[in-house]
Amino acid sequence: MIKKIVMLFLLLCSLNVHAQIVDTWAFNSNEEQELSLQIASQLRCPQCQNQNLLESNAPTAVSMRHQVFKMVSEGKSESQIKRYMTERYGDFVLYNPPLTLSTLLLWLLPVFAVLCIIFILWKTLKVKNKINQPVILLDNAIPLIEKYNQTHSDIQLLPAINNEETLQHSHWNKISNTLILIIICIMIAGYFLLPRFHSTLDLYQRQNDPILLFTPLERETQDLQRLQADIRQSPENSELWAVLGEYYLYQNSYENALIAYGYALKYRGENAQLYAAIATVMYYQAGQVVTNDTQKMIxxxxxxxxxxxxALMLLASDAFINANYTTAINIWQNLLDSNNPRVNRAQIIEAIHMAKLMENSGKQ
Known part of the structure; x- marks a missing residue:
């Protein structure tokens, strides 16, 4: 009994706990941090789709979050940042997308579905009320039945009444089934009409130009086009290849990201950050699993x-996801002890505290 009370108390305490993603970004001021987190919390992760940029640890969310932080530090306003994100990722990143032709179905479909459900329930209750009132109907119909029986027998009358009710019930079933079928068809059609896509591979376009090794994205931004042009002018610039790899990582195009990081590693040589970036791509490509190849890169x-x-943050994140809280705590503690300027000490301390809380609750 005491154990159950303790578990209930911990559950109530957890209602006030807000999990935040562990990040290594260093803000210039508390005001800048507050504004950055506020904007990031209003944007949706295109990869997770059901989490905002602060809740998700997907590579797309991390990159978008860092872009928000960078633009805030540059003095960009909230409207400018949201406009930049929608131009790059579409209106889907907004939790309340504007009402346009492309989002009209997204806004109207729930309303239509609710109206159809209300109509079906109303008709069902109406039919049930008719069935549940036979006594009242018979009382009102007795004079008519007696008059009718002068020329017809009861055996002829009752089947006629039953047949009429059966026809009405069958007619209503057809209407309700048709409405349900229409709703299902609209939902299926809406899935394909909404701006979500996966571009197909064009293998026949592989030529000497290294850019053509990549599968084309349906919506190439001006930044990507400029980056490709710069790479064609300086094909041995490892920094440009690394930026291109990061871009494809944002788009969840893991094969393209690996190719780009491969060129960056080729022209830069042995580099810890590039190996860690390749490990990150492999990790998410495998569905957030540390494979043998990923471990080799780490x-x-x-x-x-x-x-x-x-690399260390990737190991700690994987350990935390798999409930290896002791391992995650040790890695985060080592990062704190390293005094690396890239480390956000406050957030790592908070992550360690959360891991200890989860570890202690699991032992009870």
Whole structure:
């Protein structure tokens, strides 16, 4: 009994706990941090789809979150940041997208579905009320039945009444089934009409131009086009290839990201950050699982820099997701001890506190 009371108390305490993503971004002031977090909380992660940028640890959310932080530090307003995000990722990143032709179905479909459900329930209750009032109907119909029986027998009368009720019930079933079928068809059609897509591979376009090794994205932004043009002018610039790899990582185009990071590693040489970036791509490509290849990339990154932040944060995040709280705490503590300027100490301390809380609750 005491154990149940303690568990209930911990559950009530957890209502006031707000989980925040562990990040390494260093803000210039508390006001800048507050504004950045406020804007990031209003934007949806395109990869997770049901989490905002602060709640998600997906690579797309991390990159978008950092872009928000960067634009806030540059003095951009909230409207400018949201406009930039919608131009790059579409209106889907907004929790309340504007009413346009492309989002009209998204806004009207729930209303139509609710109205149809209300109509079906109303008709069902109406039919049931008719069935549940036979005594009243018979009392009113007795004079008519007696008059009718002068020329017809009861055996002829009752089947006629039953047939009429059966026809009405059958007619209503057809209407309700048709409405349900229409709703299902609209929902299926809406899924394909909404702006979500996966571009197909164009293998026949592989030529000497390294840019054409990538599967084309349906909505290439001006930034991507400029970046591709810069790479064609300086094909051995490893920094440009790394930026391109990060861009494809934002788009969840993992194969393209690996190709870009491969070129960056080729022209830059052994680099801990690039190995950690490749490990991150492999990790999310495998569905947030540390495979043997991912572990090899992490090991290479840490062999070059034992305090490489991205690699250690990836290990800590994976340990936390898999409930290996002790391992996650140790890694985060090592990051704190390294005094790396890339580390956000306040957020890591908060993450350690959360991991300890989860660890203690699991032991009870």
């Amino acid at each position: 090991d290479k990154a840490l062999s070059l820099d034992k305090n490489e932040v991205t």
